[in-house]
Amino acid sequence: MASYAEFHRRSIQDREGFWAEQAKLIHWHQPCSEVLDYSRPPFARWFVGGETSLCYNALDRHIAARGDQNALVWISTEVGESRTFTYKQLLAEVNRAAAMLQSLGVKKGERVILYLPMIPEACFAILACARLGAVHSVVFGGFAAASLAARIDDARPALMITADGGSRMGKTVLYKSLVDEALKLARHPPQKLLIFKRGLDYAMPVVQGRDLDWKALQKDFANAELACAWLESNEPSYILYTSGTTGQPKGVQRDVGGYAVALAASMRNIFCGEAGETMFTTSDIGWVVGHSYIIYAPLIAGMTTIMYEGVPIRPDAGIWWKIVQDHQVDVMFSAPTAIRVLKKHDPAYLKKYDVSSLKHLFLAGEPLDEPTHVWITESLGRPVIDHYWQTETGWPLLSAQPGVEKTRLKMGSPSFPVYGYDVRLLHEATGQPVPDGEKGVVTIAPPLPPGCMSTVWGDDERFVETYFKDFKDQLIYSTFDWGIRDKDGYYFILGRTDDVINVAGHRLGTREIEEAVSMHPNIAECAVVGVADSLKGQLPLAFAVAKDVSKLSSAEGKRRLEKEVMATVDKHLGAIARPKAVHFVTLLPKTRSGKTLRRSIQALAEGRDPGDLTTIEDPNALEQIKQALHA
Ligand code: AMP
Numbered sequence: 103m104a105s106y107a108e109f110h111r112r113s114i115q116d117r118e119g120f121w122a123e124q125a126k127l128i129h130w131h132q133p134c135s136e137v138l139d140y141s142r143p144p145f146a147r148w149f150v151g152g153e154t155s156l157c158y159n160a161l162d163r164h165i166a167a168r169g170d171q172n173a174l175v176w177i178s179t180e181v182g183e184s185r186t187f188t189y190k191q192l193l194a195e196v197n198r199a200a201a202m203l204q205s206l207g208v209k210k211g212e213r214v215i216l217y218l219p220m221i222p223e224a225c226f227a228i229l230a231c232a233r234l235g236a237v238h239s240v241v242f243g244g245f246a247a248a249s250l251a252a253r254i255d256d257a258r259p260a261l262m263i264t265a266d267g268g269s270r271m272g273k274t275v276l277y278k279s280l281v282d283e284a285l286k287l288a289r290h291p292p293q294k295l296l297i298f299k300r301g302l303d304y305a306m307p308v309v310q311g312r313d314l315d316w317k318a319l320q321k322d323f324a325n326a327e328l329a330c331a332w333l334e335s336n337e338p339s340y341i342l343y344t345s346g347t348t349g350q351p352k353g354v355q356r357d358v359g360g361y362a363v364a365l366a367a368s369m370r371n372i373f374c375g376e377a378g379e380t381m382f383t384t385s386d387i388g389w390v391v392g393h394s395y396i397i398y399a400p401l402i403a404g405m406t407t408i409m410y411e412g413v414p415i416r417p418d419a420g421i422w423w424k425i426v427q428d429h430q431v432d433v434m435f436s437a438p439t440a441i442r443v444l445k446k447h448d449p450a451y452l453k454k455y456d457v458s459s460l461k462h463l464f465l466a467g468e469p470l471d472e473p474t475h476v477w478i479t480e481s482l483g484r485p486v487i488d489h490y491w492q493t494e495t496g497w498p499l500l501s502a503q504p505g506v507e508k509t510r511l512k513m514g515s516p517s518f519p520v521y522g523y524d525v526r527l528l529h530e531a532t533g534q535p536v537p538d539g540e541k542g543v544v545t546i547a548p549p550l551p552p553g554c555m556s557t558v559w560g561d562d563e564r565f566v567e568t569y570f571k572d573f574k575d576q577l578i579y580s581t582f583d584w585g586i587r588d589k590d591g592y593y594f595i596l597g598r599t600d601d602v603i604n605v606a607g608h609r610l611g612t613r614e615i616e617e618a619v620s621m622h623p624n625i626a627e628c629a630v631v632g633v634a635d636s637l638k639g640q641l642p643l644a645f646a647v648a649k650d651v652s653k654l655s656s657a658e659g660k661r662r663l664e665k666e667v668m669a670t671v672d673k674h675l676g677a678i679a680r681p682k683a684v685h686f687v688t689l690l691p692k693t694r695s696g697k698t699l700r701r702s703i704q705a706l707a708e709g710r711d712p713g714d715l716t717t718i719e720d721p722n723a724l725e726q727i728k729q730a731l732h733a
Pocket residue numbers: 344390465466467468469470488489490491492493494516581582583595597598604607608609
């Protein structure tokens with residue numbers, strides 16, 4: 103077996119040869135004529151002219167060898183149910199769903215927005231879109247109506263799919279009513295809304311002529327069989343919206359062939375998941391981890407994937423380990439916050455179940471602090487691999503790659519650059535590589551490898567401007583994360599270089615939250631920063647200037663306005679973005695050119711030195727921040 107260093111070196115020096123080899127891991131209806139077209143930097147087109155299908159690779163391809171093997175196991179501790187689908191059964195479900203979508207006029211290239219809880223139908227709908235060549239865009243169920251409306255207007259879907267409701271911690275979450283609200287706000291709503299009724303919302307209102315019932319409609323397609331649409335490798339497979347530094351979320355556009363190859367290769371080289379084995383990824387289908395490692399990658403690899411609706415501590419903190427034992431899970435993927443939650447519970451839960459089937463537990467989505475890494479490694483007695491990536495990359499960018507070489511793990515480090523990624527740590531100001539042991543910006547020299555975003559949906563210029571212009575004189579992809587490499591070549595991620603924060607693995611733009619806070623009629627302006635939190639990594643904290651201060655003379659008046667502001671954020675963005683507190687001040691610290699000094703505010707909120715303040719307009723503003731924090 104090639105050593106990691108040699109494997110990585112080859113992936114960069116002989117890019118095309120390397121990826122042509124990896125491309126053999128998937129089925130091509132038509133082989134490509136060119137492995138890489140990089141004639142228009144930084145746009146990389148992989149496997150040009152090749153035709154394939156994510157759905158064919160995930161399902162049809164496995165029917166002969168493993169038709170009766172489980173493909174999808176759905177477990178809901180929320181509604182106390184589980185359902186299992188073999189590859190044959192899952193293919194039949196996807197065929198029915200695809201025929202149903204087709205009957206509603208969904209065609210190749212058209213968008214379908216999914217606002218769905220963690221139910222098997224979400225998996226059917228995603229794969230049905232892939233079968234038809236339609237572009238799915240899953241919106242995380244925690245987003246509020248206004249956020250959903252913004253995504254609808256950007257994607258302009260032909261159809262939306264939702265459910266009557268979801269369930270969280272035993273409480274029903276009304277999905278359909280939220281969609282109704284979003285469709286009222288949207289300027290370009292689709293004509294049709296398909297609803298899967300779970301019986302969670304009996305009072306659900308129905309809009310005649312627009313709302314359609316999944317179960318009733320599907321009856322007409324019980325035995326449908328639909329051939330897969332073959333797509334050119336670079337056609338879009340999906341859009342996934344993610345937060346950045348502006349208020350407007352970006353539609354990360356993914357291709358077909360490059361993504362399928364990248365996922366298949368990652369299962370072999372990073373996750374060590376083999377056909378016939380079982381993978382359990384605890385994320386949500388609304389996030390990139392759910393797309394890649396609940397749905398596509400395990401199925402492309404011929405594995406059984408476990409989809410879980412519930413939280414890690416209900417009915418008790420042993421539930422995930424019970425699932426590992428009961429289903430003999432080989433590969434598990436979760437997030438640091440979940441592990442920190444479990445750390446607060448009785449460690450006996452980890453000993454109660456036999457987790458020896460696990461080859462590795464992978465953790466990603468936010469920084470994994472060293473104590474948590476040590477704790478989970480010792481408690482589980484299995485290797486725990488921290489790995490780092492982004493919605494944009496679609497698959498890991500820094501990770502140990504045990505399928506290539508079993509390198510030693512260092513606690514708190516996502517190890518090394520993954521093959522295909524030419525990672526450079528650059529000095530923030532000079533753009534020069536930093537020496538080992540010095541902090542730099544994590545960047546990737548293009549072309550980005552297969553599987554990474556192809557562009558921003560509908561906006562090539564924004565793709566280039568957002569990601570490739572961080573350094574004046576070079577076209578290089580910025581992750582907007584700080585990193586450091588030690589003398590052994592191990593990387594450590596030190597947090598974001600921009601105004602994006604990470605709350606329990608959920609990425610939020612502070613600008614977006616500021617816009618939501620400012621929706622309150624009594625808020626003139628505000629600044630939102632992320633402050634360290636021992637459980638969730640970071641939490642948003644808001645400082646706001648009120649228009650009418652007369653209501654703020656009493657502590658009770660302040661509390662009331664704070665609550666109203668929080669409710670405004672819930673309504674416009676979703677409860678995941680709700681600030682931990684809202685402090686009222688009469689002015690915000692700004693530079694003389696009018697830029698809010700967010701980093702200084704953040705430093706004060708975390709009890710650190712506020713840094714260089716020579717450009718501050720009015721030092722009294724910072725004094726107010728200090729007092730507000732003190733109070
Ligand atoms: P998202 O696109 O929502 O998955 O967020 C990606 C961001 O999460 C990255 O840019 C990092 O800031 C952070 N992140 C993801 N994985 C890790 C990790 N293993 N260690 C540190 N930060 C991470």
